[in-house]
Amino acid sequence: xxxxxxxxxxxxxxxxxxxxxxxxxxxxxxxxxxICACAMSRFRPVKWLANTFIWIIRxxxxxxxxxxxxxxxxxxxxxxxxxxxxxxxxxxxxxYAAYFAEIYRGGIMAMPKGQYEAGKVLGMSxxxxxxxxxxxxxxxxxxxxxxxxxxxxxxxTSIANIIALPEIILTAKNIVATYAIIWPLFYTGVFYxxxxxxxxxxxxxxxxxxxxxxx
Amino acid sequence: MAFYQVNNVYKNFGDVKVLKGINLELDEGxxxxxxxxxxxxxxxxxxxxxFLEIPDKADIYLKGENIFSIDNTDSAAASNADESNISEVExxxxxxxxxxxxxxxxxxxxxxxxxxKEMRKLxxxxxxxxxxxxxxxxLFPHFNVLKNVTLxxxxxxxxxxxxxxxxxxxxxxxxxxxxxxxxxxxxxALLERVGLGEKLNSYPCELSGGQQQRVAIAxxxxxxxxxxxxxxxxxxxxxxxxxxxxxxxxxxxxxGHTMIVVTHEMQFAKKVADKVxxxxxxxxxxxxxxxxxxxxxxxEKTKAFLAESEKSIDEx
Numbered sequence: 001x002x003x004x005x006x007x008x009x010x011x012x013x014x015x016x017x018x019x020x021x022x023x024x025x026x027x028x029x030x031x032x033x034x035i036c037a038c039a040m041s042r043f044r045p046v047k048w049l050a051n052t053f054i055w056i057i058r059x060x061x062x063x064x065x066x067x068x069x070x071x072x073x074x075x076x077x078x079x080x081x082x083x084x085x086x087x088x089x090x091x092x093x094x095x096y097a098a099y100f101a102e103i104y105r106g107g108i109m110a111m112p113k114g115q116y117e118a119g120k121v122l123g124m125s126x127x128x129x130x131x132x133x134x135x136x137x138x139x140x141x142x143x144x145x146x147x148x149x150x151x152x153x154x155x156x157t158s159i160a161n162i163i164a165l166p167e168i169i170l171t172a173k174n175i176v177a178t179y180a181i182i183w184p185l186f187y188t189g190v191f192y193x194x195x196x197x198x199x200x201x202x203x204x205x206x207x208x209x210x211x212x213x214x215x
Numbered sequence: 216m217a218f219y220q221v222n223n224v225y226k227n228f229g230d231v232k233v234l235k236g237i238n239l240e241l242d243e244g245x246x247x248x249x250x251x252x253x254x255x256x257x258x259x260x261x262x263x264x265x266f267l268e269i270p271d272k273a274d275i276y277l278k279g280e281n282i283f284s285i286d287n288t289d290s291a292a293a294s295n296a297d298e299s300n301i302s303e304v305e306x307x308x309x310x311x312x313x314x315x316x317x318x319x320x321x322x323x324x325x326x327x328x329x330x331x332k333e334m335r336k337l338x339x340x341x342x343x344x345x346x347x348x349x350x351x352x353x354l355f356p357h358f359n360v361l362k363n364v365t366l367x368x369x370x371x372x373x374x375x376x377x378x379x380x381x382x383x384x385x386x387x388x389x390x391x392x393x394x395x396x397x398x399x400x401x402x403x404a405l406l407e408r409v410g411l412g413e414k415l416n417s418y419p420c421e422l423s424g425g426q427q428q429r430v431a432i433a434x435x436x437x438x439x440x441x442x443x444x445x446x447x448x449x450x451x452x453x454x455x456x457x458x459x460x461x462x463x464x465x466x467x468x469x470x471g472h473t474m475i476v477v478t479h480e481m482q483f484a485k486k487v488a489d490k491v492x493x494x495x496x497x498x499x500x501x502x503x504x505x506x507x508x509x510x511x512x513x514x515e516k517t518k519a520f521l522a523e524s525e526k527s528i529d530e531x
Contacts, residue, residue, distance in 0.1 A: 117347075120266075123367060125374070132370075
């Protein structure tokens with residue numbers, strides 16, 4: 001197993017890693033908005049339900065959630081989950097949506113009440129206040145926390161190896177087991193560093209772009 | 216009847232009675248200064264007049280028209296149970312909704328306000344009569360000065376613009392463009408009026424407190440309110456910046472604006488106000504012209520307050 005072969009195999013595996021990463025974000029970012037809206041709802045039962053949901057998702061290991069989504073349907077309803085990638089995606093999207101929801105909520109709670117009041121006395125509708133005044137400021141406020149979470153997601157994709165999704169870590173483990181060489185396992189770190197490096201730069205850029213004002 | 220008349224304003228936060236029957240009257244172009252120690256209810260009164268708090272009871276008249284009436288006090292609820300003479304503006308009572316997330320912290324333990332949709336609608340339709348300038352400016356930090364001033368006016372235009380396809384017709388688009396242009400010009404003129412013609416493209420964080428407050432004044436003025444309210448507009452400013460803001464307010468008086476100013480600046484109240492109200496414990500303890508209130512106060516509380524405010528530290 002040459003260095004080049006390992007790289008080729010890892011690049012193959014990166015399709016799963018990156019696929020899981022981007023699709024999770026694609027689903028979790030809007031889903032987090034929904035959960036956040038429920039958690040901040042004035043209707044008590046909805047609020048209670050959302051908070052319980054967040055408690056369960058944040059209170060159990062992601063690895064366990066992946067296993068539950070993968071094997072739960074087969075064991076409980078006798079409809080086995082066929083697609084490992086789909087199972088991982090569902091678990092990841094739900095997990096990250098719960099975390100995102102809490103980040104959004106924190107950002108919204110951090111808005112001074114004067115901003116709402118200013119909008120109100122200026123006769124702005126609730127939608128205008130939320131959309132034009134609150135939302136852009138919340139985006140800026142939560143960017144650092146979101147960056148943190150998104151970088152964690154890159155590394156968390158390795159958890160999907162528990163249900164044998166052939167992402168980078170599982171590929172490395174297979175190479176180690178098959179060819180009796182250990183270095184590819186360590187070498188995975190380079191791939192994760194590259195991916196998180198790109199993300200770090202992206203979020204730096206994003207923070208800079210919203211830096212034209214200070215709140 | 217006076218230009219603006221407010222009768223019997225009552226407001227409780229939970230068990231705390233903050234306003235216990237306030238009456239006030241104001242003629243067009245007059246400036247009313249509300250003074251009093253912290254906790255006397257002056258800010259709450261101003262917030263009630265701007266509908267940021269809904270009073271438990273109040274009757275508000277503007278230009279002779281009853282624009283807002285409410286009576287949510289217990290006695291009213293009891294007497295209304297068997298009478299059905301609820302006037303149009305009062306039919307908001309006794310219907311549940313809403314505990315706002317942006318309620319003031321001191322109101323948190325209070326019962327959620329009982330505001331019906333009709334009441335909310337009514338209030339929103341009356342907001343335009345009043346402008347509000349806050350102690351903490353509350354500019355929108357992510358918009359530049361010009362946009363801070365124009366935003367509400369532009370949204371107001373769009374809210375009244377034709378709906379649906381008509382909105383996208385050539386005429387409507389041209390009219391909109393014209394209106395937006397006019398709003399921009401008006402905003403620039405107002406900003407020049409408050410001495411900030413140079414700062415159109417600055418962001419609030421780049422301005423001094425006094426400049427921010429003057430932007431906030433221009434922002435309130437663009438909607439042409441009948442009455443402009445100031446809630447301790449200079450309390451967050453140092454003496455120099457205070458002076459520049461008070462000068463703007465004085466100039467606005469010359470332009471004929473009707474204003475209500477909650478303030479701790481006694482000199483300002485003396486010189487600029489036509490009327491002064493001294494509030495204590497949720498009631499109007501003393502009212503009259505500045506001469507009457509400052510030179511010849513009748514109430515002991517007023518005398519004590521004025522003496523206290525003139526005392527310097529080393530007299531303690």
